[in-house]
Structure formats: C-alpha cells, structure tokens
Amino acid sequence: MIQPVILWTDALVFLLVVVVLVFALYARNKEHLRAPWRQVVRSRMAVASLVVLSAYTVTGLLDSIHFRTALPETAGQREIQYSGEVLSVLDTLLGPVRTQVEKSYSAPFATHLYTRESVTTGEGETVRIFPRLQFGGAHLADPAHKGADIAARSAIAAAQAVSATAALYLLAGVMLARRRRRPLFAMLGQLARGETEIPWRTALLAVLLIALLVALLANLSAAYHVLGTDKVGQDVLYQSIKSIRTGLVIGTLTTLVMLPFAVFLGMMAGYFRGWVDDVIQYLYTTLNSIPGVLLIAAAVLMMQVYMANHPELFETMAERADLRLLFLCLILGVTSWTGLCRLLRGETLKLRELDYVQAATAFGVSRATILVRHLLPNLLHLVLIAVVIDFSGLVLAEAVLSYVGVGVDPTTLSWGNMINGARLEMAREPMVWWSLLAAFTFMFTLVLAANLFSDAVRDAFDPRLRR
Amino acid sequence: MLAYVVRRALYAIPILVGVNLITFFLFFVVNTPDDMARMHLGMKRVTPDAIEKWKAERGYDRPLLYNAQADGSDRLTATIFFDKSVRLFGFDFGSSDAGRNIGADIKQRMWPSLAIALPQFLVGLLVYVSFAMLLAFFRGSYLDVSGVVLCVVLMSISGLFYIIAGQYVFSKLLHLFPVSGYEPGWLAWRFILLPVVIGVIAGLGSSGRVYRTFFLEEIGKDYVRTARAKGVPETRLLFRHVLKNAMVPILTGVVVVIPTLFMGSLIMESFFGIPGLGSYTIEAIQNQDFAIVRAMVFLGSVLYILGLLLTDISYTLVDPRIRLS
Numbered sequence: 001m002i003q004p005v006i007l008w009t010d011a012l013v014f015l016l017v018v019v020v021l022v023f024a025l026y027a028r029n030k031e032h033l034r035a036p037w038r039q040v041v042r043s044r045m046a047v048a049s050l051v052v053l054s055a056y057t058v059t060g061l062l063d064s065i066h067f068r069t070a071l072p073e074t075a076g077q078r079e080i081q082y083s084g085e086v087l088s089v090l091d092t093l094l095g096p097v098r099t100q101v102e103k104s105y106s107a108p109f110a111t112h113l114y115t116r117e118s119v120t121t122g123e124g125e126t127v128r129i130f131p132r133l134q135f136g137g138a139h140l141a142d143p144a145h146k147g148a149d150i151a152a153r154s155a156i157a158a159a160q161a162v163s164a165t166a167a168l169y170l171l172a173g174v175m176l177a178r179r180r181r182r183p184l185f186a187m188l189g190q191l192a193r194g195e196t197e198i199p200w201r202t203a204l205l206a207v208l209l210i211a212l213l214v215a216l217l218a219n220l221s222a223a224y225h226v227l228g229t230d231k232v233g234q235d236v237l238y239q240s241i242k243s244i245r246t247g248l249v250i251g252t253l254t255t256l257v258m259l260p261f262a263v264f265l266g267m268m269a270g271y272f273r274g275w276v277d278d279v280i281q282y283l284y285t286t287l288n289s290i291p292g293v294l295l296i297a298a299a300v301l302m303m304q305v306y307m308a309n310h311p312e313l314f315e316t317m318a319e320r321a322d323l324r325l326l327f328l329c330l331i332l333g334v335t336s337w338t339g340l341c342r343l344l345r346g347e348t349l350k351l352r353e354l355d356y357v358q359a360a361t362a363f364g365v366s367r368a369t370i371l372v373r374h375l376l377p378n379l380l381h382l383v384l385i386a387v388v389i390d391f392s393g394l395v396l397a398e399a400v401l402s403y404v405g406v407g408v409d410p411t412t413l414s415w416g417n418m419i420n421g422a423r424l425e426m427a428r429e430p431m432v433w434w435s436l437l438a439a440f441t442f443m444f445t446l447v448l449a450a451n452l453f454s455d456a457v458r459d460a461f462d463p464r465l466r467r
Numbered sequence: 468m469l470a471y472v473v474r475r476a477l478y479a480i481p482i483l484v485g486v487n488l489i490t491f492f493l494f495f496v497v498n499t500p501d502d503m504a505r506m507h508l509g510m511k512r513v514t515p516d517a518i519e520k521w522k523a524e525r526g527y528d529r530p531l532l533y534n535a536q537a538d539g540s541d542r543l544t545a546t547i548f549f550d551k552s553v554r555l556f557g558f559d560f561g562s563s564d565a566g567r568n569i570g571a572d573i574k575q576r577m578w579p580s581l582a583i584a585l586p587q588f589l590v591g592l593l594v595y596v597s598f599a600m601l602l603a604f605f606r607g608s609y610l611d612v613s614g615v616v617l618c619v620v621l622m623s624i625s626g627l628f629y630i631i632a633g634q635y636v637f638s639k640l641l642h643l644f645p646v647s648g649y650e651p652g653w654l655a656w657r658f659i660l661l662p663v664v665i666g667v668i669a670g671l672g673s674s675g676r677v678y679r680t681f682f683l684e685e686i687g688k689d690y691v692r693t694a695r696a697k698g699v700p701e702t703r704l705l706f707r708h709v710l711k712n713a714m715v716p717i718l719t720g721v722v723v724v725i726p727t728l729f730m731g732s733l734i735m736e737s738f739f740g741i742p743g744l745g746s747y748t749i750e751a752i753q754n755q756d757f758a759i760v761r762a763m764v765f766l767g768s769v770l771y772i773l774g775l776l777l778t779d780i781s782y783t784l785v786d787p788r789i790r791l792s
Contacts, residue, residue, distance in 0.1 A: 282481065282482070282485065283485075285482055286482050286485035286486055286489070287489075288771075289482055289486060289768045289771045289772050289775075290486055290489070290490075290764055290767065290768050290771075291727070291730065291763075291764070291767035291768070291771065293733060294748065294760065294763055294764045294767055295764065297748075297752045297760060298490065298493050298494070298760055298761075298764060299493060301752065301755060301757065301760065302493050302494065302497045302498055304506075304755075305498045305502050305503060305506045305755075306497065306498055306502070308505075308506055309498070309502045309505060309506070392622075392623065396625050396626070399625050399627055400625075400626060400627065400734060403627060403734065404733060404734070404749055404752060404753075405749075405752055405753050406752060419625075419627055419631075423631075426631065426634075426635065436631065440624075440625060440627075440628045443625055444623055444624055444625070444628075447622075447623040447624075447625075448619070448620065448623035451619050451622060451623050452619065455619070
C-alpha cells in the first residue's frame with residue numbers, strides 16, 4: 001500500500017510542465033512562433049544539449065512523484081500506518097543504490113573500506129585492517145578478480161546501450177521515411193550521413209552517449225559503489241542523482257516566481273510612465289541596491305528563525321525541507337526580477353511609440369488590450385531569453401548559497417550540500433575527492449548544456465542578430 | 468555638473484530609506500525579538516527571564532516604533548526603529564549581538580578585503596580586455612572559435628571549483644603558496660597572489676565573452692571601415708580606434724563595482740582565511756548575528772548607490788555625446 005504525497009514544489013513543477021505543454025500546443029500552428037524554434041533545433045550544439053537537458057529533466061520529474069509506503073501491520077491495528085519517510089519513483093528505480101549503505105568512506109569501485117578498523121581475529125588478537133565492504137564488490141570471492149568482473153559488466157552495458165540506440169535509429173528512420181514518403185533504406189543512409197535538416201545524427205549520438213552512461217551505471221552500481229561512498233557510507237552516485245531535482249527546481253521555479261513581477265511591473269512602468277514609472281523604478285532600484293547575497297542571507301535567516309519557532313507546521317522532515325526549498329526559490333525570485341523588469345521597461349518605452357501602437361490608441365483600443373495584445377507578444381522573446389540565461393546562473397548560485405549556509409535545507413540532497421560537506425574531506429590524508437568531483441561533474445554537465453542551449457535560443461529569438 | 472551630482476546624491480536618500488525599511492521589516496517585523504532570543508538561547512529550557520535579559524543586553528527590549536512610556540522626543544527615539552535603523556544613517560553601526568563594536572570591526576577588516584579585491588579587479592580588467600581583443604583581432608578563425616568555446620566552458624564551472632582546485636594544485640601539490648591565512652603589511656603578497664589568480668581565471672569566461680561582443684560591435688561600425696579604407700593598419704586600427712570606443716561600455720560597466728570592492732568576496736575570503744569584510748559577513752551569517760548582517764546590508768547599499776553615481780558621472784566624462792539632463 002502506498003499513499004501519494006504531493007509536496008509544494010512537486011505541484012509547481014508539474015504546473016510548469018503543463019504550462020510548457022499548453023504553450024507548445026498553442027505554438028504548433030503559429031508560423032511566427034515556430035520559426036525561431038525551428039532555427040534552434042537546426043543547430044547541432046542545441047540539439048545535443050537538448051538531449052542532455054531532457055535526460056536531466058526526466059530524472060528530475062521522476063524524482064518529483066512522491067509517496068509514503070505503509071508500515072508492516074501489527075496485530076489489532078485498525079488503520080494503515082504510513083512510514084515517515086517520503087520516497088519518490090526515482091528512489092524505487094535506484095533501489096539498491098539507495099539502500100546499500102556502508103559503514104564509512106569507500107573509494108569508487110572499492111571492495112574495502114577507506115579507513116582502517118580494529119577487528120578481532122579468531123585467535124583473540126586485535127588487528128587494524130581495511131575491512132571488506134558490506135555491499136561493494138561483496139559478490140566477489142577474491143577481490144583481485146574485480147577488473148575482469150567490471151569489464152564483463154561494462155561489455156553487457158555497452159551491448160545494451162548500442163542495441164537500444166540502434167532500435168531508436170531504426171524507429172527514427174521509419175518515422176521520417178513515412179512522413180517524407182521515401183524508401184526506408186535511403187532515409188537510413190541519409191540519417192547516418194547526417195544529411196537531414198534537423199541534425200538527427202547528432203541527437204542519436206548524444207542519445208547513444210547517455211544510454212552508454214546509464215547502462216554502465218545501472219550494471220555496475222548494482223554490485224559496486226561507482227562513485228564511492230561518503231562519511232556515513234551513503235552512495236555518492238545516489239546523492240548526485242537525487243541532487244538533480246534540487247538544481248532543476250531552483251533553476252525553474254525561481255523564474256516562475258520572478259516572471260509575473262518582472263513582466264507586469266516592467267510593462268506598467270514603460271507604458272504608463274509618469275508616477276507609475278517613478279514608483280516602479282524606485283522599487284527596483286531599492287531592491288537592486290541591496291547586495292544580492294546579503295538580501296538572500298537576511299531573508300533566509302529570518303525564515304530559519306520562523307521555522308524554528310513554528311515546528312508544528314510541518315508533518316514530515318521532507319515537507320519541512322521542501323518548504324524551505326520553495327522559500328529559497330521565492331527569495332531568489334524576489335531578488336532577481338529587477339534585471340528583466342528594467343529590460344522590459346526599456347523595450348516597452350520603445351514599442352509604445354511605434355506606429356502600430358499609436359494606430360491602436362487612435363482607434364480607441366483599450367489600454368489593457370494594447371498591453372496584452374500588442375505589447376506583450378513583442379516582449380516575449382526577451383522573457384524567454386532571460387529565462388534560459390538565468391537558469392544556469394541559478395543552478396550555480398545554489399552551490400554558493402549552500403556553502404554560505406543560506407541555501408537549501410541541510411537534509412535536502414543538493415550539489416551545494418555535497419560540496420559543503422566534502423570541504424573538510426579535502427584536508428584528510430589521504431584525500432577523499434570523489435564526492436566533490438561527482439558534485440562538480442553533475443553540475444558542470446547541466447550548466448554547460450544549459451549555456452549552450454541558451455546561446456542557440458538567443459541567436460534564434462533576438463531579432464537584432466537575425467540576418 | 469555639480470548640480471547634477473548633488474541631485475543624484477539627493478536621490479540616494481529615499482533609496483537608502485527604502486533599504487532601511489526593508490531590513491527593518493525583515494529583521495523585526497517578520498520575527499519578533501522574542502523569536503530571535505529564543506533561537507539564540509536554544510529552543511529548550513528557555514525561561515522568560517533569560518529572554519528578557521538577552522533582549523535588554525542588546526537593546527531589543529524597547530517598543531518597535533512608538534514608545535508610549537517615554538516623554539517628549541524620547542517617544543520616537545527610545546525605540547528599536549530609531550536605535551537600530553535610523554542610527555545607521557550616521558554610520559553608527561552599534562554593537563553586534565556578541566557585543567563587539569561593528570564600526571571598529573569594519574574599519575579594521577576592510578583593508579585585507581581591499582588588498583584582495585583591488586588587484587583582482589585591475590589585473591582582471593587588463594586580462595579580460597586583452598583576451599577579448601585577441602579574439603576580436605582573429606575573429607572568425609579557429610583561435611576565435613576555440614576561445615569562445617573556452618569561455619562557455621569556463622562559465623559553466625562553479626566558482627567553488629576554481630577555489631578548491633586552485634588551493635589543491637598550487638598549495639597542496641606544488642607548495643607554491645600557503646593554503647590560507649593572512650599577514651598585514653608587505654608580507655601579505657604571499658597570501659594575496661593565489662586568490663587574485665583564481666579570481667581572475669574564474670571571471671574570464673563571462674567577462675571575456677561579453678567584452679569580445681563589445682569589440683565586435685565596434686569593429687562592424689562605419690568609422691572603422693572608413694579608417695581601413697584610408698589605409699590604417701589593422702593593429703593600429705584596433706588599438707587606437709576600436710579599443711578607445713569599446714572601452715566606453717566596458718568602463719562604465721565596471722565603475723559600479725569599484726566602491727563595493729571594500730566589501731570583499733564572501734566565498735574567496737572564507738576559503739583563504741582572509742580576515743576581511745567578506746569573511747566577517749559569512750561568520751555573522753553562520754553565527755546568526757543579525758546586527759552585523761543588518762550593518763553589512765546597509766553598507767553594501769550605500770556603496771552600490773555610490774557606484775551608480777560614479778557610473779553616471781563616468782558616462783558623461785568618457786562620452787561627451789551624453790548630456791546631463
């Protein structure tokens with residue numbers, strides 16, 4: 001028996017998905033909205049990074065469906081009791097990676113602990129040795145055979161990944177051949193040579209790369225700790241994958257919070273001018289003049305005090321951590337809308353003097369209609385560019401804020417918390433480097449993909465760059 | 468000119484009032500001083516006496532806005548709002564929740580911050596402009612393309628990684644620099660060098676790329692074509708004509724950060740153990756010393772507004788086409 005749990009951020013994440021889907025359906029038949037996107041997907045760089053971003057997004061969405069499992073029934077029990085631990089679909093998929101917890105640090109692919117422990121031998125002597133791990137490589141009778149075992153598992157993984165991508169290649173070939181009414185073999189050749197308008201070959205190569213990684217991790221992590229374990233013996237790979245959702249939530253929900261402020265106030269200031277403009281300009285200059293980190297720190301500190309004094313508001317630990325995450329997004333949103341607002345104000349000032357707006361005014365079109373029908377559509381490209389550019393900055397900011405101590409809840413798995421926790425491990429001798437490297441690698445991949453994608457989006461949507 | 472400066476400076480006053488109101492609201496209205504006291508004293512076994520004592524020692528035991536029990540002007544001045552917020556306008560920061568004088572701390576700690584931030588700012592500007600000019604000179608070539616790719620990659624790396632990796636490679640492996648610490652006087656250079664180098668590299672991605680577009684924008688303009696048609700050599704064109712004009716957006720963009728250099732960098736100082744204002748702020752945040760955070764918010768806003776003022780003035784100085792109005 002399971003009981004579904006909808007956390008606040010889950011609800012907002014799925015709201016965001018619905019909004020994106022509705023917009024995609026709306027834009028499907030509008031040529032002027034489709035044209036820039038067509039240009040985006042023609043760029044090989046954009047397609048490759050889109051594939052990477054989709055992989056991250058799917059992981060994040062799977063991690064956003066939460067539930068609680070029922071506790072085993074005891075005699076004479078009327079109602080089903082649910083466990084206090086909130087799990088997600090991703091947790092069940094990761095299964096053993098989550099539950100196989102060692103005693104302490106172990107290096108990637110290790111079969112023994114990283115630290116010595118006192119063990120009493122059969123003769124009653126106490127010796128200090130590196131004990132075998134409970135799970136990592138436990139199936140091996142002799143740890144010396146590790147290399148061969150890893151090679152065998154990798155070969156299986158490679159075969160799986162290649163066959164999966166080949167199936168996808170055939171599927172793409174069949175679909176394209178049917179749509180273009182061309183023979184299948186000609187279409188497959190065209191795909192393989194990369195002669196299609198949308199760079200399907202690049203997309204398939206990116207898929208192959210990700211499939212290889214996923215298959216390798218899936219096959220190896222069942223028997224080893226691929227990225228090692230941390231101080232309390234938790235698998236680092238599990239932590240890194242769970243952190244994806246945190247990063248994505250901060251990158252997207254913050255913009256969701258910020259957009260209404262920025263768009264509404266920016267347009268009002270630019271269109272009405274006069275005292276409205278003065279008030280709004282005063283508002284954003286004031287907010288802007290407080291150094292960002294300090295304002296966030298002040299707000300988060302106050303939120304901490306509030307949460308510490310009102311513990312009755314949260315039923316489970318997960319809810320508490322989730323609300324803190326949501327608050328962080330709100331605070332980041334409130335501090336980051338000023339840039340876009342100023343941009344939109346300037347653009348609205350320019351647009352309102354254009355002939356078509358003057359004509360609409362002369363025809364007696366109401367102000368609200370002018371704002372929504374005539375000005376808003378012409379500002380949307382700026383909004384979109386700002387959203388995709390902000391995303392990578394926010395993901396990076398999470399790490400810094402968690403380091404300062406004003407980031408997500410310490411119990412939330414995030415790259416910032418991983419880095420923060422691993423800071424002291426740098427000073428250990430010998431050094432524990434894998435948590436740090438894992439967090440940076442996962443974060444770097446996401447941010448790089450987002451940066452490359454945002455470049456393509458900007459090139460396609462910014463009319464000044466269009467030739 | 469003077470009238471303009473005065474007018475702009477006066478405009479800063481309502482903004483500072485706004486900043487003050489926001490911090491007052493955040494620190495005293497969202498949570499009452501009682502909540503703060505309970506947080507500091509620990510949640511359990513807090514007696515009302517202990518809370519009252521904690522508040523009285525730090526001056527939080529007064530009414531928020533209006534003191535009905537006092538006489539005359541004290542009705543307004545013997546309040547938390549006057550004591551903790553209005554006094555900031557005279558740069559009277561009071562004492563921290565731990566009992567230290569904040570003003571003295573700031574005076575003492577801003578010099579190490581400046582010792583890191585100023586060299587980093589100057590070296591950074593030089594490096595970024597040279598790098599961007601190099602890319603712009605070889606525009607369209609493989610050098611340019613790989614330079615832009617490098618910028619995107621550098622931009623995508625977390626700032627924390629530069630610090631951790633730099634400390635590991637230069638201090639732990641190569642033993643070129645001390646890992647962290649600070650020493651006043653001329654010996655400080657040993658501690659300053661590594662943070663400066665790391666800071667410059669960390670900023671190369673974003674700044675290099677933006678400056679490159681500034682250069683390319685200038686290179687596409689008519690006066691450049693005219694100069695080239697008249698036979699001006701390419702290097703002279705770049706250094707004499709394009710550099711000067713591209714420096715306008717670059718300079719006006721960086722002027723705003725000059726006053727805030729005093730504040731130092733939070734992350735950098737805390738990693739390298741520099742006793743500057745950045746690490747001061749971080750310590751205050753981690754110890755939940757609200758008085759220091761309030762003071763730093765105010766100071767940061769003052770410096771930022773000063774930066775905006777300097778930006779406006781520098782615009783008119785470097786670009787005579789912009790008139791003061």
